[in-house]
Amino acid sequence: MRRGSWNGAYAYLAPSLLCLVVTIGYPLVAAASTSFYRWNLMSGLKRWTGFGNYLQIFQDPETAQVAVITIIYTVLSVTLELVLGFALALLFRHGLARRLRGFPMMRAILCVPVVVAPLIWAFYFKSMYSPQFGMFNIVLGWFGLNPVPWVNSPAIALYSLVIADVWQWTPFMFAVLLAGLLTLPGDVTEAARVDGASPRQILWRIELPLLQPVLMVALLLRMIDALKNIDLFIVITQGGPGTSTEILNFYAYSKSFQDFQVGRGAALALIVFVVIMALVVALMAAMRRFGSAESQA
Numbered sequence: 001m002r003r004g005s006w007n008g009a010y011a012y013l014a015p016s017l018l019c020l021v022v023t024i025g026y027p028l029v030a031a032a033s034t035s036f037y038r039w040n041l042m043s044g045l046k047r048w049t050g051f052g053n054y055l056q057i058f059q060d061p062e063t064a065q066v067a068v069i070t071i072i073y074t075v076l077s078v079t080l081e082l083v084l085g086f087a088l089a090l091l092f093r094h095g096l097a098r099r100l101r102g103f104p105m106m107r108a109i110l111c112v113p114v115v116v117a118p119l120i121w122a123f124y125f126k127s128m129y130s131p132q133f134g135m136f137n138i139v140l141g142w143f144g145l146n147p148v149p150w151v152n153s154p155a156i157a158l159y160s161l162v163i164a165d166v167w168q169w170t171p172f173m174f175a176v177l178l179a180g181l182l183t184l185p186g187d188v189t190e191a192a193r194v195d196g197a198s199p200r201q202i203l204w205r206i207e208l209p210l211l212q213p214v215l216m217v218a219l220l221l222r223m224i225d226a227l228k229n230i231d232l233f234i235v236i237t238q239g240g241p242g243t244s245t246e247i248l249n250f251y252a253y254s255k256s257f258q259d260f261q262v263g264r265g266a267a268l269a270l271i272v273f274v275v276i277m278a279l280v281v282a283l284m285a286a287m288r289r290f291g292s293a294e295s296q297a
Contacts, residue, residue, distance in 0.1 A: 028273075035267035041260040053267040062243070063251075070247040073158060074226040077165045081222060082215075084166065085173025090203075092174075093181045111175055113168045122235035125164040126151075129236065151237050154244035161232050161245060169225070173218055180214030181207070213287055220283045224276050248272050 035053055039046040057063050088110070095103035113121070128135045129150040137147040150160040184207055192202050208215075230249045233239060239246040239254060246254070249272055256265025 031266045031269055034263055035270055037263045039262040041262055049263065053264045054271075056264065057267055057271065065243065066246050066248055066251045069158065069245065070227065070249075073162060073165075073247055074223060076159070076162045077169070077226050078219065078222045080162070080166045081170045081173045082219065084170045085218075086177050088170070088174040089178040089181055092178055096182075107178075111171045114171045114175070116168065118168070118229070118231040119235065121164070121168050122231045125167075125232070126236045129160060151245075152241060154241045157237055157241060158245050161236065164232055164236070165226065165229065169222060173222065176214060176218045177211070180211050184210050216283055216287050220280065223279055227272065227276055227279075248275075 036048060036050055037046050038049040038052065092103060092107055096107075116124075127133075131137060131147055131149060131152065134150070136150060140147060148156070151157045188210075189202050189206055192206055197205070228249050229247070230253060233245055233247060233250040234253070237245040239250050248268065252265045252268035252272065254265075255261045255268060
């Protein structure tokens with residue numbers, strides 16, 4: 001490519017790069033700088049501590065507890081969304097292939113939760129989990145069952161938040177996986193069917209391997225979203241009861257804006273950022289390995 005072409009390309013990219021530097025680069029550098037200070041917003045005291053905030057985080061037993069809660073929440077949410085989304089995608093592919101009435105409309109209706117702002121969704125579920133007037137306990141009352149303290153019991157509060165997350169984001173998995181299933185080459189599955197392969201064999205040995213790049217992208221996006229989720233926790237539980245629903249992102253928020261330890265909160269936020277980037281790199285490497293193995297085959 002000629003030098004003039006490169007200069008033209010940089011000129012077109014410059015506004016986007018400037019926007020990224022202003023909106024992402026500067027806050028990231030500022031957070032990294034803040035994490036090296038012991039800064040209390042209430043007293044205004046700010047002094048250099050180097051890696052002291054990071055050492056304090058890794059030495060604090062509460063950090064391990066928060067990490068475990070984060071892992072449980074992320075794994076449960078993403079796994080349920082993947083399983084339910086894939087089951088719905090298979091069901092709707094069958095219905096669309098047979099041109100059954102109502103399936104195109106139901107496909108659009110199912111995706112409605114995805115377009116609702118997470119903060120609004122959090123307030124919606126907060127009302128549904130109300131001990132006296134929530135929809136879930138009202139339905140239980142119809143069957144003569146006692147009300148359940150959905151978000152007021154340390155034993156089930158985290159799982160109640162998982163339900164709220166799964167309810168909103170399963171349609172995302174469904175939409176992505178259905179799109180992937182509909183783009184699979186029909187001649188390959190038809191040839192396998194002619195050779196006597198059962199529907200289960202076609203699904204596990206042909207369609208799932210072909211769908212692996214789509215699955216990885218969907219998993220990557222949902223894992224990132226689950227790890228950085230904070231709306232449900234701020235609106236519904238505030239990390240409680242006790243510390244039963246404190247995940248890393250909310251822990252960073254509470255340290256910064258409730259305990260006013262801005263430096264420690266910034267260090268926690270950067271740790272979450274590093275974990276997310278590590279996941280991105282790992283999944284991208286897995287996708288590259290899969291792509292190279294597929295091309296060699």
